[in-house]
Amino acid sequence: MSTSDFATLEKIRRRVGRPFRFEMDRERCVALDLTSGEHIWSGLIRHHSQNDKDEILALVCQLDGLKKLNLRRNHLGRLPEAFADLTKLEELNLGSNTLGIIPPQLRGLKRLKYLHLGNNYITTVPEFVSELQGLEYFTLHKNIRIKSVENLAGLRQLKHLNLHYLNLHRLPQFIYEFRSLVTLTLWNVREIKDEIAYLTNLEFFSDCGCPGLRTLPDSLLTLRKLRMIRLFQNNLESLPKNFGDLENLEELSLYQNQLVRLPDSFAKLRKLRKLNLAWNRFRSVPACLAQCAALEWLAVFENPLKHGEVVAVPSQTKVLKVWPFTTLAQEEGVK
Numbered sequence: 001m002s003t004s005d006f007a008t009l010e011k012i013r014r015r016v017g018r019p020f021r022f023e024m025d026r027e028r029c030v031a032l033d034l035t036s037g038e039h040i041w042s043g044l045i046r047h048h049s050q051n052d053k054d055e056i057l058a059l060v061c062q063l064d065g066l067k068k069l070n071l072r073r074n075h076l077g078r079l080p081e082a083f084a085d086l087t088k089l090e091e092l093n094l095g096s097n098t099l100g101i102i103p104p105q106l107r108g109l110k111r112l113k114y115l116h117l118g119n120n121y122i123t124t125v126p127e128f129v130s131e132l133q134g135l136e137y138f139t140l141h142k143n144i145r146i147k148s149v150e151n152l153a154g155l156r157q158l159k160h161l162n163l164h165y166l167n168l169h170r171l172p173q174f175i176y177e178f179r180s181l182v183t184l185t186l187w188n189v190r191e192i193k194d195e196i197a198y199l200t201n202l203e204f205f206s207d208c209g210c211p212g213l214r215t216l217p218d219s220l221l222t223l224r225k226l227r228m229i230r231l232f233q234n235n236l237e238s239l240p241k242n243f244g245d246l247e248n249l250e251e252l253s254l255y256q257n258q259l260v261r262l263p264d265s266f267a268k269l270r271k272l273r274k275l276n277l278a279w280n281r282f283r284s285v286p287a288c289l290a291q292c293a294a295l296e297w298l299a300v301f302e303n304p305l306k307h308g309e310v311v312a313v314p315s316q317t318k319v320l321k322v323w324p325f326t327t328l329a330q331e332e333g334v335k
Contacts, residue, residue, distance in 0.1 A: 005029045008062045015056050016044050028065035035072050035093075043074035043096075050077060061085055072096055072116065079103045087111065095119055095139070102126055110134060118142050118162065130154030141165055141185065156180070163187065164206070194219040206230035214258075221245045232256050232276070244268030255279045255299065267291035278302050278320070285311045285319075299324075 005028060013020070016034065023031035034056075035042045045053055053076055060069070061082035068091040076097040083105040091114035092106075099120040106112070107128040112135055119142040129151050138155065139162035140146060146166050152158075153174040160183040161175070167188050175184075176195035183204040190212035196202075197219035203226060207213065213234040221242050228251040236257040244265030255278040266288040274297045275289070282303040289295060290312040298313060299320040311319050 005063060005065070008059055012056055012059050015048075015052060015059070018044060020044055023068070025065070029063045030065055031068035032060065032063065032066060033068075033070040034060075034074060035070050041073055043072065046074045053077070054080065058082065064088065067091065069093070079105050081105065084108050090114065092116070102129060104128070107131065113137065115139075122146060125149055125151045127151050133157060136160065136180075138162070150174075159183070159201075161185070165209075169212075189213070192217055192220065196220055197222045199223065200225070202226060204228045207234070209233045211235050216240055218242070224248060227251070229253070239263055241265065247271070250274070250294075252276070262286040262288055264288055270294060273297065275299070278323075284309055285313070287312060289313050 009022060009029060021033040022029055034044045036044055045056055053074070057076065057080050061080060064085055065088055066086055067088055069086070069089060070093040072093045073096040076099065078099065083103065087108060088111060089109050090111050092109070092112060093116040095116045095118040097120055100122065102117060102122055102125065110132065112132055114137040115132070115135055116139050118139045122140065122143040123145040125146060125148065130153060133154055134157060135155050136157055137160040138158060141162045141164035144165055144167060149163065149168065150172060156178060157180060158178050159180050161178070161181060162185040164185045165187045169188060169190055171186065171189050176193065176198050179198060180201060181199050182201055184199065184202060186207040188210040189207050190210055192207060194217050196217065200223065202223050205226060208230055211234070214237050216239065218240050221240055224246065225248060226246050227248055229249065230253040232253045233256040236254065236259060238259065239262065241263050242265050243263050244267060247268060248271055249269050250271050251274040252272065253276040255276045257280050259277070259280040260282060266286065269292050271294050272292045273294050275295065276299040278299040279302040282300065282305065284306055285300055289298065293314055295314050295317045297318050301320055301323045305321065313319060
């Protein structure tokens with residue numbers, strides 16, 4: 001540990017007022033984490049004064065060997081100009097910091113692979129973001145005022161993109177060209193185009209909170225690497241006939257839709273472990289689920305199910321027929 005980094009970390013510790021995690025590579029501090037799950041709201045300096053936060057960040061900027069920096073949930077409000085000097089950063093978490101903008105200090109951080117900017121009251125995505133072409137993980141979730149993400153078009157190396165709770169309505173065409181995507185998280189996107197078939201590496205897909213989403217394209221079924229799909233709080237009336245072709249699917253959430261049946265091909269989902277069908281229009285538990293041998297958890301509450309129906313599912317499956325958060329006593333015999 002160099003005298004410089006040691007002294008700087010000690011100054012940060014005194015101002016933070018509690019221990020924090022950091023990592024060293026020989027004499028350089030390469031990772032710093034000012035969050036803790038054991039602290040209220042996680043951010044260790046969340047309730048410090050703005051002056052204290054500014055002083056701590058100024059010290060952090062002296063650790064110019066940093067590769068990983070986690071400042072999530074600290075309500076920082078702003079970043080110092082010297083933040084631009086942290087050019088070795090590869091992972092940066094600035095989630096829940098009331099920044100209001102994507103800070104221009106990030107423009108020169110060309111080594112970034114991981115960038116978390118969720119829940120920051122951001123309204124626009126500036127052009128310079130497209131210059132961060134090494135990004136593999138990028139989240140903008142819960143920045144509901146953002147209406148356009150066109151300036152993400154240059155980020156062709158992305159593997160994980162989180163646009164949850166952004167009211168985009170339509171998915172920009174360029175995102176279908178992000179062939180490396182493993183995770184794609186959307187909100188209120190009204191139409192999934194046939195071009196989704198281009199995302200052949202996709203394993204996790206979400207599109208939720210969209211009353212205008214009533215159908216899914218058959219091309220979705222070509223994505224055989226899919227392991228988890230979340231399609232809750234939409235208006236889906238049916239699923240594609242060959243939905244069971246998604247043979248690697250392990251988790252599927254379909255709650256709060258308008259489904260009355262599942263396609264018979266569901267029986268082919270031999271790896272499906274968790275299925276949420278709550279808040280739909282099923283009058284009986286689909287018989288095809290009896291052949292889903294790996295099924296461990298099934299939710300069917302808030303459906304007009306026949307009273308006393310025998311649910312034919314694998315013996316290990318936990319079936320939720322009553323809303324699990326209710327304070328009312330469950331009916332006798334219902335589990």
